[in-house]
Amino acid sequence: MYEIVEGFLTAIHLIVTFDPDVYEVAFRSIYITLSATLIASIISIPIALFLAFRTFPGKRTIINLVHTLYALPTVLIGLVVFLMLSRQGPFGFLGLLFTPGAMIIGQTILVIPIIIGLTYSALVAMDPVIKDTIISLGANYFQFMASILKEIRFVVYATVAMAFGRAISEVGAAIMIGGNIRGYTRVLTTSIALETSMGNIEFSMALGIILLFIALVVNFVMTSIRREAD
Amino acid sequence: MLRIEGLRKSFGEKEVIRGLDAEVPKGEIFVIIGPSGQGKSTILRLIDMLDTPTAGNILLDGMDITMLSDREQQQVRRRIGMVFQDPAIFRGSVYENVAYGLRFRDLSKEEVHRRVTQALHDMRLEGYEEQDARTLSGGEKHRVAFARTIVTQPEVILMDEPTSDLDPVTTGILEELIFSIRDTYNATIVLSTHDMFQGQRLGDRIAVMMGGTFIQTGTPKEVFTSPNNRDVAYFIGFENIFDGEIIRSEEGVATITAGTAEILAVTDRPPGSKISWCLRTEDIRLHMSQEHIARSPLANHLDGVVKSIDMVGPQNHVTIDCGIDIILVVSWRFAARVGLQPGMNVRVAFNAGSVHVMDG
Numbered sequence: 009m010y011e012i013v014e015g016f017l018t019a020i021h022l023i024v025t026f027d028p029d030v031y032e033v034a035f036r037s038i039y040i041t042l043s044a045t046l047i048a049s050i051i052s053i054p055i056a057l058f059l060a061f062r063t064f065p066g067k068r069t070i071i072n073l074v075h076t077l078y079a080l081p082t083v084l085i086g087l088v089v090f091l092m093l094s095r096q097g098p099f100g101f102l103g104l105l106f107t108p109g110a111m112i113i114g115q116t117i118l119v120i121p122i123i124i125g126l127t128y129s130a131l132v133a134m135d136p137v138i139k140d141t142i143i144s145l146g147a148n149y150f151q152f153m154a155s156i157l158k159e160i161r162f163v164v165y166a167t168v169a170m171a172f173g174r175a176i177s178e179v180g181a182a183i184m185i186g187g188n189i190r191g192y193t194r195v196l197t198t199s200i201a202l203e204t205s206m207g208n209i210e211f212s213m214a215l216g217i218i219l220l221f222i223a224l225v226v227n228f229v230m231t232s233i234r235r236e237a238d
Numbered sequence: 239m240l241r242i243e244g245l246r247k248s249f250g251e252k253e254v255i256r257g258l259d260a261e262v263p264k265g266e267i268f269v270i271i272g273p274s275g276q277g278k279s280t281i282l283r284l285i286d287m288l289d290t291p292t293a294g295n296i297l298l299d300g301m302d303i304t305m306l307s308d309r310e311q312q313q314v315r316r317r318i319g320m321v322f323q324d325p326a327i328f329r330g331s332v333y334e335n336v337a338y339g340l341r342f343r344d345l346s347k348e349e350v351h352r353r354v355t356q357a358l359h360d361m362r363l364e365g366y367e368e369q370d371a372r373t374l375s376g377g378e379k380h381r382v383a384f385a386r387t388i389v390t391q392p393e394v395i396l397m398d399e400p401t402s403d404l405d406p407v408t409t410g411i412l413e414e415l416i417f418s419i420r421d422t423y424n425a426t427i428v429l430s431t432h433d434m435f436q437g438q439r440l441g442d443r444i445a446v447m448m449g450g451t452f453i454q455t456g457t458p459k460e461v462f463t464s465p466n467n468r469d470v471a472y473f474i475g476f477e478n479i480f481d482g483e484i485i486r487s488e489e490g491v492a493t494i495t496a497g498t499a500e501i502l503a504v505t506d507r508p509p510g511s512k513i514s515w516c517l518r519t520e521d522i523r524l525h526m527s528q529e530h531i532a533r534s535p536l537a538n539h540l541d542g543v544v545k546s547i548d549m550v551g552p553q554n555h556v557t558i559d560c561g562i563d564i565i566l567v568v569s570w571r572f573a574a575r576v577g578l579q580p581g582m583n584v585r586v587a588f589n590a591g592s593v594h595v596m597d598g
Contacts (some may be wrong), residue, residue, distance in 0.1 A: 092322070102529075135326060137322050137324060137325070137326040138326040138328070139323065140283075140288050140326075141320075141322060141325070142322075143288060143336075144286055144288065144315065144318075144319070144320040144322075144339055145319075145339030145341055145342060145386070145390065146312060146315050146316035146343065146390065147312070147342045147344050148309075148312050148342070149308070151341075153343050155338075157327060158329070159328060209383040
């Protein structure tokens, strides 16, 4: 018990004194996850709009697949991306393995199904009169899509915040694809795993508190969005 | 000018619109009345190109709008406005809601402001500009929907049950606004309602929709006084509807079988015609059997027995067995004065001109 309390106090000390090692890892985590979430949003939201408003063969199967991928194990993503980017893999020539770029790819793949699925659900649950009214008011295709997104913007914000939370807390793929290289690909989750295994409990706890703080911020953002939407 | 020719619409196996024709001149309020589930909303959606007809044409100023590309549809749709039964309110202020359609039209900020301000004035929504539109009452939301539609200055305005679920006072206000929209913007209005009296109040012409088609179209007076079959008569509130046969006819006055009795009616139909006839409750007079009644050549008098007395609002609906069950209306005061009771012998009287003869 004493060890835990001492570890907690040391962790607080590391945070308030702006320990460069702690903050370097934290900022890298945020940078990688923000990049992945942004890229995934740019890819996923148009796909969700397409799925919601177009009819084509196999649409139901794709939607089921997207929902199944919500629970995709992160180590499996790590394995697939590792194989793709490894020297013998089809994209090995890019030299991305064990780089922040590879970690962004992994996290992007992780959250794309979440953003597609939740945005799609919001779109199909939308009052059809809203869609009809927008069309009836004379919107062209792009005006229609923009208006629809504007109407469900709070759901989209919450979905993106949720995706960010899922990506930043992921550890399996980050270790496999990033390699946990100090000063280069080491992020909050991989660092906590490593430092704990090495017995640096204080350092792990400091990182854990930051991760928890980020999770709280994400949760606060989502709650605020939900309140605004209501 | 809006013209509909042979319009049909099926959803899967179910045919909702079954060969429908109509012509609505510019500036007319054309009201589609009919019971729920008869396809009234479907017609409006087809005119607004939100659905595609299975067959037939819809012509707007001579142009068939059922065969247009997506881009052409969007251009034509900007000449049409639609107010939905349960209007959608977008997130944002009343001003933003009213300006919504104008944002699609590349208008200057000044023009948007001018039009929105005018529409808010016309719909009596001044002072609501900054209010969150989702916090408005039902009637106010309808007025926002009206404003959002008229602000784009459409040539044709479609209104799908625009006052359903609203209280009578709000309904009255919206009905005034509908006239004001027609007069101010000279728009053609096609409006659907299941409220026959609203149809009568608002419509320059009325179309009665049943079974997926217009079974009668005419001015409110034509439809409400001369229904062309039993279904229309029933829908517009005739309570006395009977089948019969013309057995004699002389100088436009026919004798018609009515159960065990015979009645006189003014009609040109020849003897032998199988017909239906109807009679409004308010056109029937009730007399006590012992009363002396001056007889006129075109008066019908039937003796009968009071079968039942039902209170409906401030009046009594009295059913009298005259061989056929005739329903008439008397005031509570009259019923009390004469001591009206079931089983009493009475006499009903009505003029031959009050009997409307229609297809059997």
